[in-house]
Amino acid sequence: MAWSARLLLGSLVLEGVSAASLRKRAFTPTVKSAFVVGIVADPAINRDSCGSTRIGDRAFWTCRDSQPYDANGAPILPLWASSASWSKFEADGTPELTQYGGGGSRDPYFPYTAGECNGNSAGTCDDGSRYAIWPDSPPLVASTEDNVVTAYTWIRKQHINPDFSTNDPDPACSLYKLSYDVGTSDRDALPTVTLVNEDFWLYGSIPFGNYGNVIEDGIAYLFGKTSNGVVALAKVPVGSIENKSQYQYWVNGAWGSSMPSLDDANINIPNASAGGQGTYYFSEFWKKWVWIGQAGISVSADFFITTADSITGPWESPAQFYSGESGSFYLGAYSLQAHPGLNPNGTTTNEIYISYTKNDAVDDTSLYSTPLIHIQWN
Numbered sequence: 001m002a003w004s005a006r007l008l009l010g011s012l013v014l015e016g017v018s019a020a021s022l023r024k025r026a027f028t029p030t031v032k033s034a035f036v037v038g039i040v041a042d043p044a045i046n047r048d049s050c051g052s053t054r055i056g057d058r059a060f061w062t063c064r065d066s067q068p069y070d071a072n073g074a075p076i077l078p079l080w081a082s083s084a085s086w087s088k089f090e091a092d093g094t095p096e097l098t099q100y101g102g103g104g105s106r107d108p109y110f111p112y113t114a115g116e117c118n119g120n121s122a123g124t125c126d127d128g129s130r131y132a133i134w135p136d137s138p139p140l141v142a143s144t145e146d147n148v149v150t151a152y153t154w155i156r157k158q159h160i161n162p163d164f165s166t167n168d169p170d171p172a173c174s175l176y177k178l179s180y181d182v183g184t185s186d187r188d189a190l191p192t193v194t195l196v197n198e199d200f201w202l203y204g205s206i207p208f209g210n211y212g213n214v215i216e217d218g219i220a221y222l223f224g225k226t227s228n229g230v231v232a233l234a235k236v237p238v239g240s241i242e243n244k245s246q247y248q249y250w251v252n253g254a255w256g257s258s259m260p261s262l263d264d265a266n267i268n269i270p271n272a273s274a275g276g277q278g279t280y281y282f283s284e285f286w287k288k289w290v291w292i293g294q295a296g297i298s299v300s301a302d303f304f305i306t307t308a309d310s311i312t313g314p315w316e317s318p319a320q321f322y323s324g325e326s327g328s329f330y331l332g333a334y335s336l337q338a339h340p341g342l343n344p345n346g347t348t349t350n351e352i353y354i355s356y357t358k359n360d361a362v363d364d365t366s367l368y369s370t371p372l373i374h375i376q377w378n
């Protein structure tokens with residue numbers, strides 16, 4: 001049998017078929033049905049760009065700019081740069097839509113440091129610029145020990161001008177640690193946040209973990225995207241996330257311990273995304289790695305997907321699979337994400353929840369909403 005297999009492989013190579021092509025290839029799923037479940041919302045706080053992960057028996061959300069409402073339901077000041085909340089699940093395991101928790105705090109969930117214009121809750125500086133300490137991905141849950149959940153979030157120290165441009169396209173990236181005791185009796189209490197390292201990834205380096213993160217078999221895989229569009233990948237044991245000496249990096253088709261620079265060759269993973277914000281996860285149903293998100297710098301709710309058999313590729317060319325309704329504000333839709341933690345059975349079934357930020361013009365300002373859509377695949 002082994003001799004026959006070697007003969008088969010040898011003949012295939014002679015015919016110009018490499019051994020690599022014998023591996024399973026990724027595929028592009030198609031939609032069987034798409035249903036708008038409703039709007040995920042907090043009745044007291046208008047939240048922008050929310051992503052979720054599952055902690056215990058609830059969904060935990062981290063969001064960007066957040067504001068209270070006036071009596072007419074329009075967002076008003078103050079604005080704080082990040083917030084967090086919980087949501088529950090129905091008896092059948094499907095997600096509820098109401099966000100809650102935090103006791104009405106108007107402080108940024110991810111705290112500002114002294115060097116980030118922390119005299120106000122929005123990070124606004126005297127010259128009108130702003131430190132936008134915005135989470136791009138939901139927290140990565142690393143462990144649960146003695147009922148205490150530990151999770152991590154990487155956030156770029158974006159310093160933006162009033163027109164959203166920046167003079168620092170590849171800023172430093174901070175690492176935050178979240179801790180939560182799932183046995184606590186206070187169901188409104190949020191996970192506590194501590195700043196592990198303000199400059200975990202230095203200015204001008206690749207912000208691994210910020211663009212996307214996923215855990216498989218005790219290894220955290222961390223994607224970083226640079227200002228020149230390169231998508232690079234690092235990995236680290238989940239127990240060593242705070243220790244950069246334990247990281248390895250995908251360079252020249254192999255894992256190595258030397259951290260690459262922004263301009264190093266052969267670090268980009270082609271088609272690992274469509275270029276914009278999104279979510280990575282491993283589908284147990286498909287036995288595939290998946291990315292779902294938006295294309296490049298987009299202000300429309302056009303969702304793209306790409307899949308791969310190996311997290312290092314090859315990834316399929318991203319394909320559009322769903323379009324949602326954009327809002328009436330000039331930034332009509334953005335922050336497209338997937339929510340594998342909202343599925344009743346995780347990723348073992350042929351479905352996914354997705355969401356985006358819909359941005360509507362209301363009373364000389366903009367109103368955020370978070371449509372939640374259930375996708376059933378063919």
